[in-house]
Amino acid sequence: MQGDTTLKHKTERPDRPPAFASAEEVARLAGVSRSAVSRAFTPGASISKDTRAKVEAAAEELGYHVNHLARGLMRRKTGIVCLVVADIDTPYLSRLLEHLSRLFQEAGKAVMILNAGRASGNVDAALRQTLNYRADATIVLSGTPYRSIAQSCLDSGQQLVLLNRDDHLPGTVNLAVDNAKAARTAATLFLQAGYRRLALVSSDLRTPSLLARREHFLKACGENGLGVRIWEGGATAYESGLRAGMELMTSDDPPDAVFAVTDLLACGVMDAVRRRFHRRIPEDVGLIGFDDIEQAGWASYDLTTFSQPVTQIASWTVRLVADGSDMGQGADHVFEAPLVWRSSVRASA
Amino acid sequence: MQGDTTLKHKTERPDRPPAFASAEEVARLAGVSRSAVSRAFTPGASISKDTRAKVEAAAEELGYHVNHLARGLMRRKTGIVCLVVADIDTPYLSRLLEHLSRLFQEAGKAVMILNAGRASGNVDAALRQTLNYRADATIVLSGTPYRSIAQSCLDSGQQLVLLNRDDHLPGTVNLAVDNAKAARTAATLFLQAGYRRLALVSSDLRTPSLLARREHFLKACGENGLGVRIWEGGATAYESGLRAGMELMTSDDPPDAVFAVTDLLACGVMDAVRRRFHRRIPEDVGLIGFDDIEQAGWASYDLTTFSQPVTQIASWTVRLVADGSDMGQGADHVFEAPLVWRSSVRASA
DNA sequence: CTGAAAGCGCTTACAG
DNA sequence: CTGAAAGCGCTTACAG
Numbered sequence: 001m002q003g004d005t006t007l008k009h010k011t012e013r014p015d016r017p018p019a020f021a022s023a024e025e026v027a028r029l030a031g032v033s034r035s036a037v038s039r040a041f042t043p044g045a046s047i048s049k050d051t052r053a054k055v056e057a058a059a060e061e062l063g064y065h066v067n068h069l070a071r072g073l074m075r076r077k078t079g080i081v082c083l084v085v086a087d088i089d090t091p092y093l094s095r096l097l098e099h100l101s102r103l104f105q106e107a108g109k110a111v112m113i114l115n116a117g118r119a120s121g122n123v124d125a126a127l128r129q130t131l132n133y134r135a136d137a138t139i140v141l142s143g144t145p146y147r148s149i150a151q152s153c154l155d156s157g158q159q160l161v162l163l164n165r166d167d168h169l170p171g172t173v174n175l176a177v178d179n180a181k182a183a184r185t186a187a188t189l190f191l192q193a194g195y196r197r198l199a200l201v202s203s204d205l206r207t208p209s210l211l212a213r214r215e216h217f218l219k220a221c222g223e224n225g226l227g228v229r230i231w232e233g234g235a236t237a238y239e240s241g242l243r244a245g246m247e248l249m250t251s252d253d254p255p256d257a258v259f260a261v262t263d264l265l266a267c268g269v270m271d272a273v274r275r276r277f278h279r280r281i282p283e284d285v286g287l288i289g290f291d292d293i294e295q296a297g298w299a300s301y302d303l304t305t306f307s308q309p310v311t312q313i314a315s316w317t318v319r320l321v322a323d324g325s326d327m328g329q330g331a332d333h334v335f336e337a338p339l340v341w342r343s344s345v346r347a348s349a
Numbered sequence: 350m351q352g353d354t355t356l357k358h359k360t361e362r363p364d365r366p367p368a369f370a371s372a373e374e375v376a377r378l379a380g381v382s383r384s385a386v387s388r389a390f391t392p393g394a395s396i397s398k399d400t401r402a403k404v405e406a407a408a409e410e411l412g413y414h415v416n417h418l419a420r421g422l423m424r425r426k427t428g429i430v431c432l433v434v435a436d437i438d439t440p441y442l443s444r445l446l447e448h449l450s451r452l453f454q455e456a457g458k459a460v461m462i463l464n465a466g467r468a469s470g471n472v473d474a475a476l477r478q479t480l481n482y483r484a485d486a487t488i489v490l491s492g493t494p495y496r497s498i499a500q501s502c503l504d505s506g507q508q509l510v511l512l513n514r515d516d517h518l519p520g521t522v523n524l525a526v527d528n529a530k531a532a533r534t535a536a537t538l539f540l541q542a543g544y545r546r547l548a549l550v551s552s553d554l555r556t557p558s559l560l561a562r563r564e565h566f567l568k569a570c571g572e573n574g575l576g577v578r579i580w581e582g583g584a585t586a587y588e589s590g591l592r593a594g595m596e597l598m599t600s601d602d603p604p605d606a607v608f609a610v611t612d613l614l615a616c617g618v619m620d621a622v623r624r625r626f627h628r629r630i631p632e633d634v635g636l637i638g639f640d641d642i643e644q645a646g647w648a649s650y651d652l653t654t655f656s657q658p659v660t661q662i663a664s665w666t667v668r669l670v671a672d673g674s675d676m677g678q679g680a681d682h683v684f685e686a687p688l689v690w691r692s693s694v695r696a697s698a
Numbered sequence: 699c700t701g702a703a704a705g706c707g708c709t710t711a712c713a714g
Numbered sequence: 715c716t717g718a719a720a721g722c723g724c725t726t727a728c729a730g
Contacts, residue, residue, distance in 0.1 A: 020483070020505055022707055033717045038709055048715055063504065065480040069418040069427065070708035073722045078418065088450065094443035101437065101464040110478055112461050115450040129459055131414040134369070155412065156369055238647060271648035298587060299620035300649040371723055382701045387725055397699055419724035422706045 021062035030058035041066050068110070072134060081321060082130045082138040084114040084149070090264070091293035092308055093142055096163075099314035100139065107322040109136075116142070127152055137321045139163065142207075159324075161317055166208035173320060173331040175313055179212035182306040182337045186259045186288045187220035189304075189339075192348040195257035195286045199229040201244040201269055202261045203236040210236070213261045213290060229255055236261070241268020249277045257286035257345075263293045263305055270301060270344065282346040292340050304344045306337040370411035379407035390415050417459070421483060430670060431479045431487040433463040433498070440613070440642035441657055442491055445512075448663035449488065456671040458485075465491070476501055486670045488512065508673070510666055515557035522669060522680040524662055528561035531655040531686045535608045535637045536569035538653075538688075541697040544606035544635045548578040550593040550618055551610045552585040559585070562610045562639060578604055585610070590617020598626045606635035606694075612642040615652055619693065631695040641689050653693045655686040 023037040030037070032051055039045035040055035058064075072078035081104050087093050097113075104111045112133060114126035127149040130138050137159035140150070147167065153160050154171050161173040168174050190198060198221055202214050214230075221228050231248055234240035241260060245268060248255055260266035266289030273279050273287070281287055289296060292307035312335050320331055372386040379386070381400055388394035389404035407413075421427035430453050436442050446462075453460045461482065463475035476498040479487050486508035489499070496516065502509050503520050510522040517523050539547060547570055551563050563579075570577050580597055583589035590609060594617060597604055609615035615638030622628050622636070630636055638645060641656035661684050669680055 020480075020707095024707075034707090035709080035717060036715095039716090042709080046715060051715080063501070065477065065505075067422075067483060067707050068481040069421050069483060070706075070722085072418050073416075073422070073707085073724090074709040076722080087447075089440075089444040089447040091438070091440075094446075095438040097443075098436075098438040098464065101462055102466055105464050105474055105478075110461055110482060112459055113450055115447065115454050117451055125454055128414065129454075131369075132417040133459060134416060134418060152412070156414075238643065242648070267647065267649075275648040294587065295644060298616065299591070299624040300616075369723095373723080383723090384701055384725080385699090388700090391725080395699060400699080416723050419706085419722075422708090422723085423725040425706080 020067070021059075021064040022067075023064070026055060026058045026062055026064050029062060030054040076134075077136055078134045079108065079110055080112055080133055080135040081109045082112045082114055082126075082133075082135040083141060084116045084126050084130075084138060085141040086116040087142060088113075088115060091295065092263075092291045092310075095293075096141055096308075096310050096314065099310055100141075100317065103314050103318040104321070107318055109318075109322070130158070131156060136324075137161070139317060139321075140165065159321055161320060163313065163317075164207075164209040166211075168332075175316060175332070176334050177209065177308065177313075177337045178334050179209050179337070180216040182290065182339070183213045183216035183259070184220040185306075185339055187217055187224070189288065189345055190257045190259070190286055191221075191224055191226070193257075193282075193286060193346050194348075196226065197229075197253060197256045198226055199231060199248055199255035199258040200261070201231045201241060201248075201258055201265050203234055203240060203265070204232045205235065207236075210261050213259075217259050236264055238264050238268040238271075241265035241270075242272050243268070245269040245272025246276060249273060249279070255285065257288075259288050261290055263289040263291040263296045263303060265289070266303055266305065266344075267295055267301055270303065281344050286346060287344040289344075290337070296340070296342070302343045304342045305340050307340050308337060309335040369416070370408075370413040371416075372413070375404060375407045375411055375413050378411060379403040425483075426485055427483045428457065428459055429461055429482055429484040430458045431461045431463055431475075431482075431484040432490060433465045433475050433479075433487060434490040435465040436491060437462075437464060440644065441611075441640045441659075444642075445490055445657075445659050445663065448659055449490070449666065452663050452667040453670070456667055458667075458671070479507070480505060485673075486510070488666060488670075489514065508670055510669060512662065512666075513556075513558045515560075517681075524665060524681070525683050526558065526657065526662075526686045527683050528558050528686070529565040531639065531688070532562045532565035532608070533569045534655075534688055536566055536573070538637065538694055539606045539608070539635055540570075540573055540575070542606075542631075542635060542695050543697075545575065546578075546602060546605045547575055548580060548597055548604035548607040549610070550580045550590060550597075550607055550614050552583055552589060552614070553581045554584065556585075559610050562608075566608050585613055587613050587617040587620075590614035590619075591621050592617070594618040594621025595625060598622060598628070604634065606637075608637050610639055612638040612640040612645045612652060612654055614638070615654065615693075616644055616650055619650060619652065630693050635695060636693040638693075639686070645689070645691070651692045653691045654689050656689050657686060658684040 023034050027034045027037045036051050037055050039047040040052045101111050116126055130153055138153050139161050141163050150169050163175050200214055200217055202210055218228050231244045258269055260269050266287055270287055273285050279285055289303050289305040292305045295301055296303040296305050372383050376383045376386045385400050386404050388396040389401045450460050465475055479502055487502050488510050490512050499518050512524050549566055551559055567577050580593045607618055609618050615636055619636055622634055628634055638652050638654040641654045645652040645654050
């Protein structure tokens with residue numbers, strides 16, 4: 001064993017963290033070629049039972065794990081999916097995130113999350129990261145529409161699915177909820193129950209789905225000859241709803257029914273009405289929300305609302321990406337948001 | 350321009366998605382070497398102002414983004430951090446996730462999330478993924494202790510930080526909350542307010558922090574000569590709390606105070622007590638929770654509880670990882686969970 | 699400060 | 715079915 005063996009052994013650097021085993025080492029131990037090792041870990045590759053067994057044994061012994069970075073480099077498919085999302089700590093979004101991450105994981109994808117927070121600086125970072133890590137697909141769950149990020153991802157050949165957005169960029173899939181129908185249903189419910197002094201509570205953020213709920217609610221009411229008082233402000237949060245409730249109830253002509261475009265807002269409105277003004281729901285004021293967050297079902301609220309089809313949205317998304325569908329038209333879809341009838345609206349007169 | 354130019358141009362495959370620009374192409378356009386391009390994107394590398402400018406211009410024109418997969422391969426640092434977490438759609442965990450992902454992102458790290466759901470099969474997948482993508486660090490936010498995943502990560506030289514866990518594996522950082530102190534405070538609060546028939550509500554999951562809260566509450570009560578009725582069941586969820594409340598209130602000797610080890614449980618208990626049994630809180634029964642989730646502050650609950658130091662935990666974690674600290678002892682820390690005094694416990698007698 | 703060269707750990711035609 | 719070889723897109727000593 002002189003210095004000139006043909007086998008090059010890595011020099012041991014005792015101070016460096018224990019290295020990962022490489023395919024090369026596995027091959028050596030198993031007495032096969034590097035290619036064989038590669039094949040053993042590629043489903044459908046042509047390899048004999050025997051060789052596979054030898055490779056697997058050696059891999060097990062060495063604690064070998066295919067390096068997906070290197071694999072991604074060659075395959076030009078990283079297996080990474082980026083989820084860009086703001087307000088992660090919000091009931092609806094965290095639920096969507098839970099489903100999406102679980103399903104993607106089960107489909108063998110790695111999910112990277114990009115917090116698209118409020119600060120717009122974050123968006124650039126998010127964009128760059130998707131691109132830097134060569135994600136196969138990116139899913140935009142929430143946040144204000146960043147046309148730039150969308151376009152860059154598209155340009156670099158990523159699949160792009162947009163949730164609850166308006167701007168149908170060519171080459172993207174757009175998944176949404178039937179806000180129009182839900183908003184119309186809300187109006188109908190109020191009218192049938194005999195409520196007449198209607199109000200709408202929303203945030204002043206220009207989110208497409210919120211805008212749609214607002215627009216169609218107003219329209220449906222208008223068609224029935226009813227005007228609607230509009231309250232808009234802040235984020236779609238409990239506090240905003242609380243404030244909305246206080247201000248509406250202290251106005252000259254307090255509403256007897258309010259459609260809050262979000263359950264978080266609705267919970268705030270409800271607490272204002274009941275706890276601050278001691279008015280009864282649904283007798284004195286009717287209330288409808290949207291999302292069917294967990295709290296809407298809690299005994300203190302028991303809110304009538306519309307259920308976000310989270311499960312369907314998530315599985316549709318994952319299927320699209322896992323199949324590597326080309327994102328042509330036809331992949332778009334609008335899901336129903338079924339009414340969840342609880343006790344915040346009185347029965348029809 | 351015959352076929353034998355020394356410059357090899359990539360053959361255009363019109364059917365393949367538009368390729369990313371490579372450093373090679375940028376170098377060609379800028380009229381510099383590949384090395385120069387690399388240096389232009391490496392902070393602190395020795396490169397002249399002039400060259401850098403040329404590279405940046407070319408990169409901009411080509412829409413170049415450093416391929417972090419390739420970079421990770423060479424640097425043996427991927428910039429990826431894995432967050433393994435179960436119950437993402439839970440108020441406390443989603444908040445922790447929000448902070449962690451935001452801070453890591455600001456620190457230039459890419460965060461991958463591993464949904465460690467209930468199904469144990471997921472864990473293997475999670476483990477493999479951390480390893481496959483050569484994450485620099487993995488943070489375990491929740492989920493039952495998976496010794497195997499921990500050990501594998503450690504073995505491959507990852508930084509590993511464990512949140513709210515018990516098993517102090519050598520080589521890991523353990524961050525926790527002072528459950529003992531909080532539990533003792535809860536007991537004291539009840540005693541001082543004159544409550545005497547105490548109950549504890551918890552889940553039957555063997556989560557270390559839950560166990561600690563239970564143990565120290567019992568101990569503190571015991572030291573004051575008081576027994577505690579224990580209710581344990583299901584997940585730490587609203588429904589469990591609701592059930593607990595119902596069962597406790599219908600028992601022979603209903604409690605006059607309950608410490609719920611989680612706000613979710615506490616909200617359920619509260620709704621059972623108030624909405625189902627029409628007993629008053631805090632007059633008839635006192636209630637204390639833990640976590641200070643958003644809902645604890647909502648007007649319908651206004652729950653006295655202990656605040657999870659989410660911000661501190663997150664920034665401590667990120668600092669450790671971003672600095673690449675070696676995870677020796679000294680990095681461990683126990684954070685205070687300050688009492689949030691609201692109205693579910695009556696004032697001292 | 700700069701470039702040529704070696705190498706990171708894989709995959710995939712290509713030729714047996 | 716199998717191996718040798720080329721190549722993915724980068725970084726980093728090394729020698730100017």
